[in-house]
Every structure is written in structure tokens, then in C-alpha cells.
Amino acid sequence: MSNEEDVGIKAYTTKTDPFTGILRHRFTDFKVNEIDLNGNVAHLTNFDIPTPAVSIAKADDALESAAAVAAAYETLLGADAATKKDALLAFLDQAKLHKDAASNNPAPAPLVLDSVPDKDLRRSVHQLFKNLSWAPPLSTSAVSFSNKTGGEPNLQGIQVTCTSSDPRKSQAGQKRKWQEREQWPGDKNKYLRFALFKENVDTHHALMSMAKALHLNAKVFNVAGTKDKRGVTVQWATAYSVTPEKLLRVNNTVRDLRVGNFSYVPEALRLGDLRGNKFDIVLRGLSAKSSDMVEAAALALKTSGFINYYGLQRFGSSSIPTHAVGRALLRGEWEEAIRCIMTTSSNTRPEIEAATAEFLAGGSPNKALSVLPRNLVAERSILSTLAKEGPGATVSALLSIPRNLRTMYIHAYQSYIWNEAVSERISKYGAEKVIAGDLVVPRSTLQAARSAKAKQATTSKTQEESSGGNLAEEEDAPEEDLAGAVEPHLVTEEEAASNKFHIEDLVLPLPGHNVLYPKNEIAQIYETLLQKDGISMTSSSHKVKEFSQAIMPGGYRHVLFKPTDLEYSVLRYDNKETGLAQTDADVLNGSSKLVLPENGKYLALKLSFSLPSSTYATMLIRELTKMPTTVEFSKTLQHPE
Template sequence: MRTRSLLGKPLLYFARSRVRPSCLSCSKTSSNSTLTMPKTLDEPDVGISCFVSSLPGFRGVLKHRYSDFIVNEVNREGEVVHLTSFDLPQECIDIKPEGESNSNDRDYSTTIESFRIICGDADAEALKMLLEKISSGSDLEIDPIILSPDSDKLHRSDVHNFFKKNFNFFITDTVEGPDDKSKCVRVRFSSGQAGKGGSNKRGKKRKGVYGTDREGGRFDSRGSDSWHLGKFVRFHLYKENKDTQEALGVIGKMLGIQTRAFGFAGTKDKRSVSTQQVTVFKVHPKRLAVLNDRLFGIKIGNICYVKEGLVLGQLKGNHFTITLRDVVVDSEELITNAADGLGKYGFINYFGLQRFGSGPIPTHLIGAILFRGEWKSAVDLILNPREGEREAVKEVREHYTEDGDIDEMLRNLPRYLVAERSILQCLKKCPGNYLQALKAIPRTLRMMYVHSYQSYLWNHAVSLRVQKYGISQVVVGDLVYCKDSLPEEGTVIDSSEIESNSADAFLLDASSESQPEEKLPVVKVVDHEDISKGAYTFEDVVLPLPGSRVIYPDNEVASIYHEMAEKDGISLTESAHGVKEFSITSMTGGYRRVYQRPVDYTWEMIKYKNDNESLAQTDLDIITGKVTADEKKDESTVVEGSQIVPKEKLALKLGFTLPPSSYATMAIRELLKSSSLAASQKINP
């Protein structure tokens, strides 16, 4: 086989900023490292410095509106996930779940009157209201009712038997009453059997406190083994300008379940319109469907039953529809060449700026401190005042720095600052235990710091690989996947695909618990025989994310990993401490493709006049029949009786699919030949 050149002749182009040394410096004469933090994190600071082609770019604005960035998940079957229907699944129409059929179709007035004789008016009315709530199909949480205090054990037995005989969808148990001498019968809705809130396998009653189960939590009626279909319900979650935690938090609150009950394959950008699959355990579809009238910026649809829930990484990728507004260019031919070039030549598969945090403290800086074992320094960096933050939050941090009042800081610190609050709550219980405070941060968030440093090294390594050897061919010493060990599509190979969004951290931490143990694919070092046979192309080249189970290229690229880590006071072969999760030698590591080309690539130029008009249809627009500005005809503005025609502007709309963990912003960077940070600026009015 001859050597194939996927990209044709070399079209390598470097940004003006060369690969920069680490932003971290470590004094060799002192155990305390010093940090040099850029005022504003830019791409060269994290190793993003090269382009694939020398085609000229142009100016355009990304994400002026959140609908300019549309993300649709691609599931494991390769299907693009869309919101297309609000209808209930046919199974819900044909078959009512156990409990609902009994409670909806029967008239319980006679039974309630019999119960009134046994327990009195107050308890009878409470039971009546509970039955009405169940029959209405309300999306509100169906809380248990606690009957009046009763010290007569025989009478309580009669009550239990009454419910067992007349209501197969209720379970009852005995809980402690409002005082030490009395007990109460608790009545709870179940889809068929006692689930986790009733009797346990040994037949012993669960005795809890007044109004709670034995563990002190609210009763969850979803544990029935008699659920008639798949144990999980899957739905398509459509959200506008909301992150995963916020959207599922709202839905969970309405359903009365914890956010961690939801499963999903990956997170999407907050400032976007996104559609993705979500699963939840034994929540009736009707309870989900009726939420749509009360949800703002969120919709639920395409509901169905499935046997298994989703976990992180179970996707093939994401399809993007991206609109660049206010395009300024000398000729449309330049846009045509650049847009065609992106589809033909692809882009360098850098980790985007999102990977390193949106705040003023880059996450890879904290990761480096953790690798060095400087626990107090890491805590201080997370808690201390920082430039560019909201004034109110900055003041809270400053007060804490001055007086160390943990209670005051917790009272005033926003709840979305998950890491800070977790640290403070631990320090309140264990003053001075900085390592324990760091471990109190939800696992996915604290691991984000160390993964970010891995990504930081990887970005610098790929820039050196491109600068040193170009992109037209594979060279001796490169790493490639073995042909018989290629990763399955949809499998995330680099350590974590989760971007640095602390608001999602708690949710992701819960979801990641069910991920299977990571298994790395086999890679090989390219030799002269591979080159002569033309067995591989530049598209096959991968680079490692540092860890204990990876190998490094057998060429000059390997040196940059060790050199940069050494400058930061970190060894890639020996740990500075015994805390495994903050030790790079205890991490598995991973591999990531150097080059990425968009799939299903399309583009079109659009003329528009109003900066705030939608230029791309979302899933919700299609369902509701809403048209975009591009489809409207003869649009004009009338002022004081005279017709004013707004100045026509140019936009570029792109559509393409990328695998998990590839950043669409890096594709846009290649297209515009400018920083993705600059492209995200607002249009000037």
C-alpha cells in the first residue's frame, strides 16, 4: 500500500503566538511553588497555537444568541436526537400502570365512608384528598399521609388490614408519633408493592419518625417490581440557555425526586439550544408530559419505556448547527474557500478553552497544585478573591480572607459555587484539614482539576507535533491505534469528556458512579515498515493524556510532556504524595486523536437584517411551525409612517457532527483563523 495523504499537500499555519511555556513556575530551592496567572486566559496560554490550513479567515460573531449554537446529541445507534413529539407512548394509552387503573376507575365514596367510621372525619378527608390527587394524574409529588396518633395497637392493626383489603395501591406502616407515647399509621402510594418504603425482605416493619421513612427521607413509590414495562422511562430533554444541572434540577423538583435519579450520556454547552436523551427510574410518562405547561426554556418529549438507564459516555457524538453573525469579509469567495476548507482539511483536535474553566482561575492551575500535594494552596486558590468576578461574590470572598468567618461566607456565597461551599462545610467540621476539604468537593468536579492539567499538557504536545513534523504524513515514532484495537464508536477515550462547569458537578458525580471501568485501546509506535507500506495517515495519529498506563511517542514530542511538568514541579513517573486520585502516576491516562474532520458537513450563507432574529430553526421551532428570519419575506421596519429598510448583513450557518469530547469551538477557530474567545464577543449595537 502506498502512503496516503489525507490532506493533500501540507497546509500548515501557525498562530503568531508560539507554544508558550507553562503558566506555572516552581522554585527548585523552595517547596512552595509560585503561580503566574494570566489576567485573561487565552488560547496560547493552554497550548492552542496552530492551524491546519493557510486559508485566510474572516470576522464573525459566535453565540450572539443562544439559538446560534444548536446541539443535538447523536445516540449510540448513530441517530441524531430531536424533539419531535409531546405525545405519550402508546403503552400509556393502552395500558394504565397498576394502581392508577384501580384508583381512577372505581368510585371509593362507600369505602371512604367505611373508613370514616373506623378513623374519624379528619383521617377520612385526608384519605379522600389523597385519592383525588392520584386520580388527577397530578405531576406534584404524592406525599404520604399520616393518620391521627393512635396508642391502641389492635386498632392500628385493623387500619392496616382495612387498607390491605380495599387498596392494593397503598402501603401502610407504623411510625413514631408526635410524642413518645403515641404511634401513627402512615399511608403511602405505591405502584403495586411495598418498595423501599414498606416491609423489608425479612418482614420487619420499617419504623421511622413522624412523616418520614426509616432513613428520614421522603417515601419514593417507584420501587415496585410490578412495573409493567421497561424499568426506566427515557425522554428527549430540550433546553434553551440552561445547563444540565439547572434543567434537571427544575424537573426533579416538580417530580419530587432527586436530581441524581436522572441518567444522561453527556453535558451540553449552557449558552446553546440543545436536545439530548435522559432516563429516569420508574416515573410514569404522564407525570413527565404534564410538566411542559409549567416549564420555561425546557421541554420534555419523545417519551418511551426502556430497560436500562443512561450513563456518561453512551453516545456517538453531537451534531452542531452553528450560526456566525455579522460576517465581515472582502468577498464572498473568501467565505466559500474557508468554509469548504474546513470540511476538506478539518482542524486540530485541541481541548477548547471551556476545558480550563470560565472563571478567572484556570482549572489546570489548581490541578497542578493538587499533583504537587499543596493542599492549603489549592484551597486558598479556590476560596480567595479573584478578578473579574461579580462584585457581590468578590466582597464575600474578601470578608472571609479578612476574618475567616465560615458561617458568614456560607450564608452569602451563591449555591452554584459548588466547590467553595463543599470546602467550607468540611472546614467548619474539620478546621485545618485541607486535604479532607478538597475531597469534600463532588468527585467529578475535583477530578476536573487534574484532568484539566492533563489536557493542558496534551494541547502543548500536539502543537509541538504539528510544528515539528507537519500534518501531511505520519512519521516514525508517532502513536496510532492498532487496527484490531480501535475504540468502539461512541466510546470516550480521553480521561474525561466533562467540561469545567462546576454547576453540573454534583449531578455528574452521581451519574459517573455507574460508568464501567475504563479500558484503554492498544496503540503502537509507527516504525519504518509502517511508513513504507503507507499503513497509516495523519488522521490515525494519537497522543497520550499522561497516566500510568499510557506510552509516549518515540520522537521529540515525548519530551515536552516531561519538560513542562518538571517546570511545574511535577513528575510524570513519581508521585509527590500518597493521595491516589490527585496523583498522575495513579491515573489511567488515555489517548486522543490529533486531527479531527467534521462529518455530515454542510454550510450556507444567509442574508439578514435584524441581529436578534433567529436564523436557524430549533426543534421547538419546527414543532410549533415558527419560521426563521431567513424564511420571512419583505421584512421591514416602519417608523413614523415612513418605511426604513435595515442594512443587510451576512451570516454563515454551519452543520456538522463531531465525536464525544471534540470541541466545536476549535472547528470555528480553524474557520475564522482567530481565537474562539474573540469570536464569542457580542455584536456592537
């Protein structure tokens, strides 16, 4: 995995003394609560069943009893013609008994009613069996039968069937299904929204576990973004036509998950339907010499903010970062791109590392394919295509990678260039104010765009599946997606002199063919970086559109973020395994509040702050502590004894 300087992460906004601390010593040390588009923070606080959106007792036009239906039937046909009145009454009584949840009474057999020659009259008979809240679902269908007494050769009648009487299926199973869907309590709001609380489980695994426990297709669930495994997270989720009572079974059957805070909503959540996340983080075993040193660093962070770098997660965990793949693709170096993708990370299983190394040395793709696990999607796509089409099919092999992964490589390269440009901007001009020629998007303008997005989300009728994401660091809704709706403003000399704009308004472009660049020395930095890599934003060195500048319109990203709601406190403790944070589950369970010694031998820092989507919590921690954010460095940290 790359270090920070390899991907352009080089500058700081503050000059406080560095110190180290252990992040996620316990998974409860890292809590994430999702913030929806309306600013509501997801918390699990209750398991209450919401009030039904409409009364489900019965429809106004439904008949109130079996006797009332039979009487209405006799009235429609006339006493002489309604020869099946008594049989109908018996059928309805049996159906009513069958509906009783505690009853084992079977469903009645289908009943063919009297012949009804008149079409309008038949329509009225059909209507008798609609919306009978006291009966199970009944269906009616037209039937023809012979007239055994002479006259018309074929008579038109109606057959009434209880939906649980299909002989091909289990009556108990059919009964359970219609009981669950018979009266959906949300009325026109067909989705159940709920808070999903999970501990040390990633979002995908959580949804699959719920689906398995409830015997549902996982596609009934939707989330706005994925959350990390190593932590305690609460996020909003929706389920299509699943009742709260059914979903509550999860709390007793699936470990490490709890659901609650139910409400009925008209739409499913979609990927990106969130404003950001609220973080509650504990750093343990601090190396700082005093609490004053730690508090000074936290205060400086709150005052000056931190650089909004793309964190290391953006660039993957392999020994060759994803932006190197993107660079090779943009340059048309197909074999180099394949080599970068197929080069494994240092913690790969030995048999996989050996198989990929043999392939890269000219070995058979089939042999490597037999070893690689199915979660290595890009690698398996390449090997499968080369095995079928031959070693020369490098472009086909790269195009066989799913589109979202292909574009991830290009986006990673854009992110690398952006990081490098930001480091140069801070190095040259500081992180205190904007200058002439800078590009700005005021935070108020950005908030208006997000509010418009929230309004659009509540009126849209589209249901989409959520997928992917960069876990707790939130790649769920990249800020640059707003580029089309938010046009940056070019700062004039007069505006810079009058300090009209704040440093938090400053944006820099992600390189692309449809963005503005600053009108100062920073524009030259982009040109220099791209020329060094042999890449142009105006022309391509190859003819493969999918890997060219044509798919790079670009975007904008704010340079700094100030966590204005940052709260912090220095804690003392004696036992390195002591819990230093309470979760929503602890509060619901009535767990007592933490009591810590005033003069404990260990030092910890407790942080609480909110971040918008696509802003990395690891970059805030980096600014605060000045310690590297690589996995390798974190593994070297040991809690003091």
C-alpha cells in the first residue's frame, strides 16, 4: 500500500506538536452515525411499532359479515334465482374460520355460484367479494357450464375461491403470506424505513444476514451508503413491504444487529441519499506528554480545519495503487495496466501471490484463475478473457472489468492529481485566505444544492440498488457529483483584497475536459503534473474511448473543512481494555455511565464531529496527531503497559 506522500498527501494546516494514539483498539472506539439528506442523525432509540397510516378495519364499501354478503347476493339475483345462497353462507363462514391466525381450519373448496346471464349483474356479484376485512383474500372468476335443463347451451357463472385453497401449494404457507400482505399498514408508503445498528459487521454482510433470517430476497433492502466492519455504526435503511413486526425478528435471531425506529416512507433509499456522518472516536494510549498538548492540537484543528485530501483508502490496498492503473489506462499502456492490477498486496495468501506472479512471468491465465477467489473481480475478469481470447487480447481483457471498477481507476488518478495540486496550493499560498484567481463555491451555495437534491429525492419515484462505497470513510456520495449544479466563481483582485470569501469556500478542480482551472500559478501545477505523466486533457494517445479523457468531465472539491461541531475531552484510565464510549445499545439496555479515575495512568482523547460525504475521517486524525494513516504504521503502535 502507498504511503501518504506517494498520493500527494503532504501538507498540514496547523503546526502543533505530533503525538500518536491507537485507533480502534476496541471496535466500540469507532462509532459512526449516518446523517440523512434532511440532517437527521441515525440513532437506535426504540423498537416501537408506528401507527398505521390508514385505518385497516375495513373499507367503507365492504359488507360487514358473511350473512350480509349472502343477503346482498340474494337481493341481486332474486330469491328464486339465488339457489346457492346457503352454500355461499357456508363457504364464507368456513373462510372466516380459516382466517383466524390461531385456527387450523382448512380453506373452503372453491364454490361455483348460480348462473348470471346479465353482464352488469355479474360485475355486481364480483364486487361483493372485494375488501372483506373479516375474510381471507377471495378471488372471483367467470366460468361457463352446460345447461342440463335445456334452453341456452352455455351459462355464465362465477366461481369464488379462497386464495389459500390452491392445491399445488401449502395452505399454511399461502395463509402466512396473505396474512402478512393483506393489510399493509403504510397505505401508499410502501417502504419501511428503519435504523440499522451493527457491531463489527460490514453493511453488505448485515443485509445478507437479515435477508437469510427472514427468508427474503436481499434486494428488498436499500441503504444510502456502506459502513465499515470494524466499529459500531447506525445507518438508515429501507425495506420494501416488510412489516415492523417481521423485521423485529432480526433482533432475536441475528448476532450483532438490531433494528428499530420504524416509519413508513414512499420511497426506497438510494446510494448517496445522505448528507454525511457523525463520528465518535476514541484514541487510546496517547504518547503526548500532557493533556494540555492534546487539547491544544484539538483546538487548533477546530479553528484552522484540515485539508480535504482523498485518503489512502481511495487508492486501494495493493502494493501498486489504483491511480497507477488509471495513469496506465489513460496512456494506453494496456500491458502495464494489467501488471498493476494483477500485482498483489503484501498480505495476500501465498498461493494467490504465487499464482499471479507466475502469470505475470508468462504463465497460463487458467492456472491463476483456478486459484483466485471470486471477490477479486477485476483480476478474474482479465484472466477469463485472456484464457478465452489469447494473450494479445489486452484491451478486451481490460474492458471486461465491470464498468464501476474501470472508472474507479480513472477517478483514483484524478484524485491523485487533486491531492498533489492541493499540497502545492497550501505550500505556496497557505491555508488562511483565498487569493485572486482562486475558484470558490460558498458553503451556502453548496448547502442549497444539497437541499435541492434532498427535495428531489423525496419526490422521485425511482428505486435503485445500492452497492459499493468506501465504508466508514464514505465514498457514498462524492462531492464532485454536484459539479454540474454548482458553478465555481473566479475570485477577482478586489474580492481577494476585501476578504469577501472564506478559505472554506476555496475549491480546486479534479482534472477533466469540462472544468475551469484557477487563473493563478496553480493552473500551471496541473499542466506540469499531467505533462510529467504524459497525459493531456484535450487529446488522447489511443482510440479506446472507455479509457480516454472522454469519460473525464472533471469536478470540484473543497480544499479545507472546518469541523465546527467538534467536541473533545481528554480521559484518564487504568485498564487498557476499559470501555470508553457508550453505544446506542448500551443506552437502550440501561448500562450505567462510565466512571473513570481522575489520575489514571493512561491518556485517551475522545472526539465527536460531523463530516460531509466524501470527506475522510482519517485526514482529520492525521491533522490532529501528525501521525501517518497507513495500515502498516498503525500496526506498529502498541498500548503502553
